[in-house]
Structures are given as C-alpha cells and as structure tokens.
Amino acid sequence: MNVISDSATMLRRNFRHTMRNPLTLFNGIVMPVFLMFLMVYVFGGAFSVGVDYADYATPGLILTTICYGIAPTAIAVNSDMTNGFINRLRVMDVSRAAVLNAHVIATMLRSLLAIALVVGVAFLMGFRPSAGLPEWLGVVGVVVLAVLAISWLTVAFGLAAKAPESAGMAAVPLMLLPFLSSAFVPADKMGPGVRQFAEYQPFTPIIETVRGLLAGTPSASSAVMAVAWCAGLALIGYLWARKSFTKQG
Numbered sequence: 001m002n003v004i005s006d007s008a009t010m011l012r013r014n015f016r017h018t019m020r021n022p023l024t025l026f027n028g029i030v031m032p033v034f035l036m037f038l039m040v041y042v043f044g045g046a047f048s049v050g051v052d053y054a055d056y057a058t059p060g061l062i063l064t065t066i067c068y069g070i071a072p073t074a075i076a077v078n079s080d081m082t083n084g085f086i087n088r089l090r091v092m093d094v095s096r097a098a099v100l101n102a103h104v105i106a107t108m109l110r111s112l113l114a115i116a117l118v119v120g121v122a123f124l125m126g127f128r129p130s131a132g133l134p135e136w137l138g139v140v141g142v143v144v145l146a147v148l149a150i151s152w153l154t155v156a157f158g159l160a161a162k163a164p165e166s167a168g169m170a171a172v173p174l175m176l177l178p179f180l181s182s183a184f185v186p187a188d189k190m191g192p193g194v195r196q197f198a199e200y201q202p203f204t205p206i207i208e209t210v211r212g213l214l215a216g217t218p219s220a221s222s223a224v225m226a227v228a229w230c231a232g233l234a235l236i237g238y239l240w241a242r243k244s245f246t247k248q249g
Helices: 002-019 022-046 053-068 071-082 085-090 097-124 133-160 164-170 172-180 194-200 203-214 220-248
Strands: none
Touching: 002 097, 022 053, 022 097, 053 097, 053 133, 053 172, 053 203, 071 097, 071 133, 071 164, 097 133, 097 220, 133 164, 133 172, 133 203, 133 220, 164 172, 172 194, 172 203, 194 203, 203 220
C-alpha cells in the first residue's frame, strides 16, 4: 500500500510541475493540434491516399501526439536523479519506485488528454470514422498500450542520460519515428530503403491497427503485431529503467 500512496503523492507533485511548465503544455498539446492543421489543410491535398485525408492522418497524429509530449518526462526523470531528490528520499519512509511509477502515470494521463483534444479537433476538420463501439474500445486499448510502452521507454531514456539537456535530446528519435512510418503517407509510396524501414518499424503496425479499427475494417495480423510491439517495448523500457534506477539510486 505504501507504493500506491507514495505514487499518488508523487503524481500530484508531477502535475504541479507540469502546470508550472508552459513548454510541457505547448509540446504536448499545442504542437499536435498545429501539426493537425498543417498536415490536413496545407499538405493534405498533395497526398493521394484513397480516403479523406483527415481520416487517414488522424491515427498517425495520435501516435505523433504521444511522442511530442515525452521530452519533458525524460528531463524531469533525469532531474530527479541528478538534483539530489532521490537521495533525500533515502532518509524518508518513501518508496523510491513510486517516483518512476508517478512519471509513467503522469505521462500517460497527459498524453491521453492531448490525444482526446487532437481527436476532437480532427472531428471539427472532417474526421468521420466508421468504427462502432467494439472498434472504439479496440482503439482505446491499442492507444493505451502504445502510451504505456513509450512512457516506460522515455523514463529509461531519462535515467540513462547524463544531464537533463541530454535527456531531452534522447527522446528526439521517438518524436521523429512517426514521420518515417505510414502516419502521413502509405509506406508503399516511399522511396527504396525508407519504405522498408517504414514497413518494419514498430509505429507502422500500431498506426495501421488504429486506422483499420477506426475505418471499421480491423486487421487481426496488424493488431497482433501492434500488441507484440507495444508489449515488447514496454518490457524493454521497464527493465531498462529498473536497472538504471537501481544502479544510480
């Protein structure tokens, strides 16, 4: 029970820090909405994807929204390790594991809130999914798994970095990965090399699964790959984070 109550306390602390950091709110919410306008209204007409571009781009923008909100988490985790906060917990009856739990939960809640806002904006811009209730539940499940996996990877990046500045940079590859997937254009329209990378990297099956569910045409093979990638990445991030935390703490 101490871990649960301590995690709740640390979660409140993280939310207070988030509200005091305009950059966190800007990266996590404003930038994805701006990117939605940019892709649909500026670039959308240039892409031939067989469906309305708002319908095609929204699943990719959901993943992009997750990735745009992770840099502050990596920085915050690293700051906790390097500014003596963890050392102060050593002399208190506080579960140090609660620090990592709180960062993961805060990142997930912040990401899901931003995703809800982006999806709401997408509806205003013409997004019209054909999904029924079971498909929407599937979308929520896949998105939550993706957020969990990316959150643990981000925490691991923050623990592995030497300084808060480098922790923020460590999250950049995850922020760029959606642009090298099928998020905004089909992989088969990309050039050689890039196409193969887009087809086999983890974000593409996740995006295609969400896209299929929202279109009312889910693919079992894509869903299995998406869940496998999410579970694998979450496990890697969790084990890496625990190892780094134990070594440093």
